[in-house]
Amino acid sequence: MASIPPNQTLYIRNLNDKIQKEVLKHALYGLCIAYGRVLDIVALKTMKMRGQAFVAFDDITAATAALRQLNGRRIFGRPLQVEYALSKSNVVAQNDGSYRFNEPHKHMSAVERKRITDESSEEDDIGPAPPATNEDYEATRDNGDDEVSPSSTLFITNLPDNISIDVLAGLFQKYAGFQEVRPVPGKRNMAFVEYATVDSASAARNVLNGFKLSADQPMRVAFSR
Template sequence: MSVETILPQIGIGQNPTPTSAPISQPLPFIPRMPTKLPLQPPYLKFALETIFKTYGEILEIRANSSLYRKGQAFVTFANLEDATKALKEAHGFVLFGKPIMCQYARFDSYLTVVSEGKSLDEYKTEFKKEKEKRDQEFKMLSATRKPISTPAVPSFSYVNVGGSVVALNVPNKILFLQQLPADVTQKELENLFNPFSGFVEVRTIPGKHDIAFVEYEDEMFATNAKNSIGAEFLLRPDQPKSSLSYARR
C-alpha cells in the first residue's frame, strides 16, 4: 500500500512545483527551502512543526543533517486528507525569505513500512537499489539534454507583509504577527492575546524573532481579537508598529 493511503508523507526540498499526478501514485511531497538555512536541524524541525501542525496531526518530521544540506525535509501526517491540504495550502509559503515547494513523497516513510508489517531492512535494501537506478538514469539524461532554465515559482494570490512570511486576508483561527521587536518574549504576546476569548496559544519560531503565530479555538474568536487589536499595533511605546493578519490557509 502506498504511503498516501496510510501515513501520507510530505517533504521539503528542491522540486519547483507540486505534482499534478494522481495521489494514488507514490510521489514525493517536498517543500523547497533555502540551501543555506539560518537554523540547524533541531530548530528547523520546530519551525516546520509550527507551520504544518495547523493542517493536522504530524507523526514524524525528518530534517537530519544530510537532508538539511540539500535544503530538504519530510513531514509525515496521520492521514491523507491532512497531507493533501498541507500540500495545496503550504506550497508557496515563504520561509526564511524563500517559498516552500511541496510534493508528495516518492517513497514510503519508515513509519508506513512498519505499520504495514513489512521488513524495514528489506525496504531499505529495495530503496537503495531504486535510488542507484534513478541516479544512473539521471546522469545519462543530464549528459544528453541541453541545460534548461529553472521554472519560475508559480504566482499565488497572497500578500507579502513585511517580506518575511506570507499571509492572506482570509479568515483563519490562526493569526500571523510580523515586524515584532527582536527581543520580544512569548509572555508579552500572551499578555496581549490571552485576554480575548478562545485563546489557545502563541507559537514563536526559533531564529525568527520578528514573527509569531497566535491560535484561537475558531475563526470567530480569532477575528474578534484581530479586529480589537487592529492590523497594526504597538507592542511597546518605544518600538515601531507590528502587523497582524490572518495566517495563510
C-alpha cells in the first residue's frame, strides 16, 4: 500500500471510547496545541467512529511534529495510533480556497466519507467545557470552600485514577494565564493547577468545577489554601 503523503490533517486511532467526547476533545487539543495551531478536532461517538478522531492543523510542519511525538503516546490507558489522513479536512479546504460548499465531503477519501456521512451533525466546536450544573456543584463542593480566599492556585480532587498530567493540562490550559499542573505525590486523584493571576484561576474554576471526567465522577476544583 502506498504511503500517505504528509498533510495538515492527522487521523488518530485506538482512543478510549469510554471517555466522554468533550473530555476526549479537550485532551487531544491539549496534546496537539503544543506543536502548532489546531484548526479543528472531529471526534464522534457513533459506532463507526468510536475510538477515532481527526485533528486539523494550520500547517504541515505542525501536523508532522505532532505525528512524530504523539504516535504511541498513551492517553487514557491506550497508546495512540497516529497517521496522516488520506485527504485534507473540510476546514483546511476552506482555508486554502478549494472547499466546495455544495460538496461538503469532496475533500475526504471514500473511506473517510463513509465514516462521516450522516454523522457530521454530532460534531461540535472546540471550546470550554460546559459549566457545572447546580446538582453537580452541590454534589462536589465542600462546605469549607467559602472560607478559602481566592488564589492563583487551584486544588483538584476526585480525579479518575487513570487521568494523566497531559490530559489534565489539556483541560486547564484553555484558560488564560495557565502555567502548570503539579501532581500530588502518592495521590493519583489529586493535583494542583497554577495560574498567573487569581482572575485566571477563578475563570477556570467557575467552568470546570463539577466537570465530569467519567460518567459518575465530577471533578472538584477549589482554591488552594
